[in-house]
Amino acid sequence: MIFSSLEFILFFAFVLLGLASLRNNHTGRKVLLLVASYYFYAYWDWRFLSLIWLSTVVDYVVGKRLALATKETIRRRWLLVSLTVNLGLLGYFKYYNFFIDSFKPLVESIGLHSGSLDIILPVGISFYTFQTLSYTIDIYRRNIKPRDSFLDFALFVGFFPQLVAGPIVRASHFLPQLESYKPLTRAHFFAGFQLFTYGLFKKVFIADRLAMFSDNVFANPGAYDSPTSWLVAVAYSMQIYFDFSGYSDMAIGVARIMGYDLGENFNFPYLSKSPREFWRRWHISLSSWIRDYLYIPLGGSWRSPARTYVNLLFSMTLCGLWHGAAWTFVAWGALHGLALAKNRLWMQNGPKTDSKIIKMTGWVLTMLSVIVGWVIFRSPSFEDAGLMLRQMFFPEQGVSWMNPFVIFILVGTVAVHILEYIGKWNSWAFPSSSRWYSPTLLFSLLWLSIMFFPDGFNPFIYFQF
Amino acid sequence: MLSTLFIWVVCIIFLNTYPRITRDSILGEIVPVPGSVQRWRSEGWGNTHYGQHGLLAEEESFALSDAPKVLLWGDSYVQSLQVSNDKKIASVFNSMSQGNPYYCLTLGQGGATVPYYYFVMPSYMKKLSGIKGHAILLSGMNDVLPYRGSNRLGRFLPAPWRLEDGTYRSWAGPNWKGALFGPIIEYLELTPFLNLYKKIKNYPFRLLPNMVNGATAKSQPTPASYDLDEGWRFLLSNLQQQSTGFFTFIYCPETPLIKQSIVEFEDREADLAEQFKRICKEKGISFIDMTDPFKAFYLKENKMTRGFINSPPGTGHFNEHGLRLIAQALHKHFAEVGK
Known part of the structure; x- marks a missing residue:
């Protein structure tokens, strides 16, 4: 169900x-x-x-x-x-x-x-x-x-x-x-219903519609031109985020309505300025599980630097394997392990200043590695991932498809992340039940989810894991 | 209340509508209500304005005159709801021909195959003057193969070869609910809400626990073996009996399409199309093959003839490039061959 x-x-x-x-x-x-x-x-x-x-x-x-x-x-x-x-x-x-x-x-x-x-x-x-x-x-x-x-x-x-x-x-x-x-209680019901509605909207209105684009392009990797390949890589990054964080929101919302707290699972991972920060914001319940029950028992960062890097790589490779029984998932995990190791190396040997340029560069590089990672994650084989990455970085001629819905969602996602960055998102998007626009906002999202409900069954991506 | 108003506006902009249909008092056929507009958003972005007799609004003026005209028959590929009236095949054709040698009238019906045109054709022949011939668009060879039509819109069947009319043409009109609420729903733009109601009503509820992989595929009935040449001779002879005008088939292959990461030009139905073309020639019927024009267009422009900005390139219905190429091919054919 x-x-x-x-x-x-x-x-x-x-x-x-x-x-x-x-x-x-x-x-x-x-x-x-x-x-x-x-x-x-x-x-x-x-x-x-x-x-x-x-x-x-x-x-x-x-x-x-x-x-x-x-x-x-x-x-x-x-x-x-x-x-x-x-x-x-x-x-x-x-x-x-x-x-x-x-x-x-x-x-x-x-x-x-x-x-x-x-x-x-x-x-x-x-x-x-x-x-x-x-x-x-x-x-x-x-x-x-x-x-x-x-x-x-x-x-x-x-x-x-x-x-x-x-x-x-x-x-x-x-x-x-x-x-x-x-x-x-009424307070629990409102808070849970609010979360559930946001989750439903993320899943049905955003993720399922992004899937119509990304599924088609990933079915023919290498056939599309470079801008389209980049767009689909970004689209899938958004799709998996909205799909899984939408599911988590619904789960947490349902539990909250009944008075239970399941904790937090996502916290704007695409605002991360480092791979380390990314894993503190993405699938928090899994990353903290891997940290506490795998990485730390292996020795964590208390042993030699070389052992620490091995621990990181091993933990993240297993994390990749947890996501699915395929070598592409293993490679995805290993890529994140390498990114975390590089991040650790930088933290120990890089400049200690925290300038805006360093932060910005950190964000760009983190997003780049995350997006490339999702391409490997989504592709059914290394050959397909290679074709997609080739079109992204060494473009050849291909068919163009600049899907307006994807661009609209991309612009909206950027806007929401900017709002979160400046600290306005929560107060705007999660108003208290007494605010005049609160029911309008919730029912508008609900209506959009219902009226644009896609035909056919679209299981949650994380159901397969 | 505000949210309902919001979603109503959003639906008006972004969701499809389905116009009411009625029985045309002159033709006796089922057509969209004159003056109605069909909005299409799920693929492409088009508004189709209907005029009298199920024709496009722009076609009314010359449809009712004695000007020489060709009826363009086809399924949803001729309807081309994905684009607005001015980009449809007949409109592009008419802007090129200006009635010389013919005007073109759009008679598209989603899901239709040749048997449907066979049964509807006499009504138009009797009531419209100046019809010189018929152009039939084949969006694939399924349109002329046996068993492929529907019970609703007519079927072409073997053993013995025969054409069966569909239930659509015998529709008795809306029931009292349709007659009462239809105009209100259309006027107030409530079609998306009606669709939602129907979706919920037809929702396949299951409340019992399940077992996955429990279902087995139903076996398909084996079709009777048949001689296609003989079947097509039967089909075309019958079609020719319905009209004194000439016939022209326009064959549009699936290609170019993206398959396994490459743009494919090889039409898997090419042999069937060639076979059908041979029978057409036997019967004195013209056959326009769009395979090469579509391929040449892609190679020159790097653009697909199917697919829209909101749908996968190379799949689905013809976009404005595909429709224009078909109109050009038809115009060139009539200018050179005459029929």
């Missing part, structure tokens, strides 16, 4: 009615949310609910055992159980065919038979496995205590607003929220 479908609106209306009817019944509400969450997932494919249940039961038990065990070796073994089950599921469903196909010649050279399997990628598996892993790892590190209530833990894993595409919520952030009763 996707947020921009009529079924979801109906489903959510019933959930709200249910919550309202269970006034002051905290446990009843949590049971309702859990059942609703499982229905939400089963709507896509009920068979894969078993994977969520397996992950939930295993990590609940592991969490308890970790807390009880005192010997380090035993604790490590229990952590290994959690890692094996979760990463095993992820590895099998998401990466089995990728590795078999990638290393087929090697496997067959040592006399083993290899063949790819017809495996369906369960929606959201990358998100909920990382989420439950954070729980067991945090208990192992003694950062949090295990949850006694199985209901609370199951709801933490399966909470429907963030179940299929994040944000990846930490147990330390979400579980305490389940301890107290969450009243349905």
